[in-house]
Amino acid sequence: MMDAMKDIVAQMDVPLHCRTEFTTQEEEQLQAQGSADYFLTSGDKIRFFFEKGVFDKNGGFLVPKERSLNKVGHALHAYEPVFKQVTHSQNIQTVARSLGMAEPVVVQSMYIFKQPGFGGEVTPHQDATFLHTEQLGRVTGFWIALEDATEDNGCLWFIPGSHTSGITRRMVRTPAGSQPGTTFVGSEQRYEDGLFVAAPVRRGGLVLIHGEVVHKSELNTSDRSRHSYSFHVMDAQDTKWSTENWLQPTPELPFPALYV
Numbered sequence: 001m002m003d004a005m006k007d008i009v010a011q012m013d014v015p016l017h018c019r020t021e022f023t024t025q026e027e028e029q030l031q032a033q034g035s036a037d038y039f040l041t042s043g044d045k046i047r048f049f050f051e052k053g054v055f056d057k058n059g060g061f062l063v064p065k066e067r068s069l070n071k072v073g074h075a076l077h078a079y080e081p082v083f084k085q086v087t088h089s090q091n092i093q094t095v096a097r098s099l100g101m102a103e104p105v106v107v108q109s110m111y112i113f114k115q116p117g118f119g120g121e122v123t124p125h126q127d128a129t130f131l132h133t134e135q136l137g138r139v140t141g142f143w144i145a146l147e148d149a150t151e152d153n154g155c156l157w158f159i160p161g162s163h164t165s166g167i168t169r170r171m172v173r174t175p176a177g178s179q180p181g182t183t184f185v186g187s188e189q190r191y192e193d194g195l196f197v198a199a200p201v202r203r204g205g206l207v208l209i210h211g212e213v214v215h216k217s218e219l220n221t222s223d224r225s226r227h228s229y230s231f232h233v234m235d236a237q238d239t240k241w242s243t244e245n246w247l248q249p250t251p252e253l254p255f256p257a258l259y260v
């Protein structure tokens with residue numbers, strides 16, 4: 001997967017107006033229109049999202065381009081052969097079955113780089129905020145460490161038990177007739193730092209993320225990257241995907257079945 005991503009990045013060609021810095025800080029999410037569209041239409045494409053401060057004022061790279069990326073998403077599982085193969089592998093299918101999923105479908109995938117020294121934090125959130133279903137408990141994240149993930153290079157942290165209290169915030173598309181974009185309904189609670197437990201894992205480890213568990217990752221302050229590949233799976237049986245989600249199945253890419 002790391003080799004495949006190297007090739008994808010080597011061929012990366014991102015129009016200037018789409019050179020969008022990715023942040024999970026809510027106050028910084030008011031994006032210029034070009035980059036809002038670039039994000040909103042990325043569900044069935046391979047798109048590139050950058051760290052802060054990697055472009056000069058003309059949109060030129062200030063760092064080597066392979067060091068500029070925050071993440072690549074959101075359809076690696078559908079269009080990139082290596083990622084497709086891993087996502088639909090027998091091992092993953094077995095895990096999904098063992099979780100009791102009747103009709104699992106893959107809704108999105110992303111490759112996160114956590115660049116050494118400045119790989120940005122992912123603020124505390126629940127995945128169901130972004131990938132909402134009318135019934136809770138239907139979405140699971142499959143997060144694979146491609147390099148050792150430790151406390152100093154930005155491993156995941158979780159609040160134990162937090163998956164049992166519902167969700168407090170939803171990201172929804174702005175209503176038809178206004179500028180296409182997203183907005184939040186409700187707000188994220190503030191969580192004491194002391195509630196989080198680190199989940200360091202070795203390269204090759206799989207972390208399963210309940211759709212409602214509160215989790216985060218910190219800024220990478222080390223000199224080692226922390227690449228990971230993650231995808232989210234919904235059990236589609238008797239589940240209604242929210243039509244207000246930023247991510248929608250498209251005619252080109254209806255959510256593909258996990259079991260093949």
Ligand SMILES: O=C(O)CCC(=O)C(=O)O
Pocket residue numbers: 112122127141143154209215216217228230
């Ligand atoms: O990899 C990270 O730092 C965060 C990933 C995450 O929140 C997710 O995959 O749901």
Ligand SMILES: [Fe+2]
Pocket residue numbers: 125126127141215
């Ligand atoms: Fe998450």
